Amino acid sequence: MMEREKLEGLYALALHLYPVRFQEAYAPAMRQSFRDALEDCGLARRTLIPLVVRDLITSLFKEHFAMLYDTFARPALVYNALVLIALSTGLALALNTIPQQVLRQGANDPQIAMAGDLAARLESGIAPAAAVPAAAVDMARSLSPFVIVYNDQGQPLASQAVLNGQTPTPPMGVFDYVRQHGEERVSWQPVPGTTSNKDEKSVLNGGMTLQRGHGVRIAAVIQRVNGSTPGFVLAGRNMREVEAREEQVGQLALLTWIGMMGVILVGTAAYGWWTRPKAA
Amino acid sequence: MAADTAPASPLSPAVFAILFSLAEGEKHGYQMMKDARSPEGGGVRLGPGTLYGSIDRMMRDGLVEESGKSDDERRRYYRLTRHGHSVLAVELQRLDAAVKSARRMGLIRAGGRA
Numbered sequence: 275m276m277e278r279e280k281l282e283g284l285y286a287l288a289l290h291l292y293p294v295r296f297q298e299a300y301a302p303a304m305r306q307s308f309r310d311a312l313e314d315c316g317l318a319r320r321t322l323i324p325l326v327v328r329d330l331i332t333s334l335f336k337e338h339f340a341m342l343y344d345t346f347a348r349p350a351l352v353y354n355a356l357v358l359i360a361l362s363t364g365l366a367l368a369l370n371t372i373p374q375q376v377l378r379q380g381a382n383d384p385q386i387a388m389a390g391d392l393a394a395r396l397e398s399g400i401a402p403a404a405a406v407p408a409a410a411v412d413m414a415r416s417l418s419p420f421v422i423v424y425n426d427q428g429q430p431l432a433s434q435a436v437l438n439g440q441t442p443t444p445p446m447g448v449f450d451y452v453r454q455h456g457e458e459r460v461s462w463q464p465v466p467g468t469t470s471n472k473d474e475k476s477v478l479n480g481g482m483t484l485q486r487g488h489g490v491r492i493a494a495v496i497q498r499v500n501g502s503t504p505g506f507v508l509a510g511r512n513m514r515e516v517e518a519r520e521e522q523v524g525q526l527a528l529l530t531w532i533g534m535m536g537v538i539l540v541g542t543a544a545y546g547w548w549t550r551p552k553a554a
Numbered sequence: 555m556a557a558d559t560a561p562a563s564p565l566s567p568a569v570f571a572i573l574f575s576l577a578e579g580e581k582h583g584y585q586m587m588k589d590a591r592s593p594e595g596g597g598v599r600l601g602p603g604t605l606y607g608s609i610d611r612m613m614r615d616g617l618v619e620e621s622g623k624s625d626d627e628r629r630r631y632y633r634l635t636r637h638g639h640s641v642l643a644v645e646l647q648r649l650d651a652a653v654k655s656a657r658r659m660g661l662i663r664a665g666g667r668a
Contacts, residue, residue: 314584333604340611
């Protein structure tokens with residue numbers, strides 16, 4: 275009798291491990307079934323106890339999983355969460371892409387004016403050497419804008435910019451394009467490195483393999499020079515600062531996305547718990 | 555209850571044993587456990603957790619319902635619904651067809667075990 279009461283007490287304690295809804299609905303009946311089994315002389319203890327222990331383990335796992343599923347995997351809840359995730363992801367992508375495009379487009383601003391002015395001066399007959407400012411700009415280090423004049427074959431005639439003691443030349447395809455369309459705006463990479471912005475047009479010399487952080491990237495505007503001595507002018511500026519800002523924007527967008535995912539996760543879990551199916 | 559809410563056939567041993575036990579009439583938990591354990595009931599060893607977990611889902615599927623009968627405050631009686639009867643009948647027909655096939659193939663003797 276004592277043993278039976280002890281076993282029943284232990285089983286009653288174990289019933290507290292079930293989810294509350296299940297406990298409220300079935301714990302008394304389960305306890306009664308266990309008591310009936312204990313009183314059944316045809317059922318040996320050595321058969322009953324292992325059976326009940328195995329049953330406890332498997333049904334606890336199953337009922338907790340069912341409770342979690344009923345609480346959090348309801349179609350309306352999952353659908354709402356997926357819609358919110360899609361909206362937040364779209365918003366974060368826009369937060370990343372739009373400012374990056376604005377920054378990149380803005381990086382061309384002084385060069386557009388400089389290239390236009392220089393082309394106009396060259397077309398009016400001023401010699402390239404006289405039209406190009408004398409102060410040299412180190413393309414790798416300086417953030418100052420610079421100009422370079424090329425002849426119709428793409429060879430430099432006068433340059434304000436130097437890179438490793440030389441005047442670099444963009445790929446001939448750029449000149450061909452400008453010859454047809456009058457102007458081109460590109461991210462020019464005279465020294466191999468990485469392209470941090472995949473959307474923009476990048477021009478690499480010789481298609482070299484890129485490695486992050488070792489390149490010189492230039493926001494370049496190339497314009498056609500018409501007139502008696504046709505050629506090209508290139509106005510450029512090192513993109514180091516712009517790219518650093520683009521990276522910051524990307525990091526902020528990523529943090530915003532992670533934050534929004536956290537809010538959606540916590541909000542969905544809280545709403546799911548709050549509106550979970552209750553015991554009848 | 556609509557048939558499209560019926561659990562997928564074949565039924566799990568626990569669900570089949572509970573339906574089979576309740577086919578005789580309304581019963582409480584331990585009676586169902588005892589019936590299931592007997593060779594005639596399928597020899598399924600059900601503990602209270604599995605039994606009431608299955609009953610919970612079967613009530614949601616409309617297979618069983620509480621009868622309301624009570625000879626003890628904590629003892630709850632259950633019975634088959636009309637839908638539960640038809641699901642059991644479908645399962646028994648499926649098993650019957652399998653047994654008939656097994657007999658034709660000589661896997662089991664008529665009226666006996668293999």
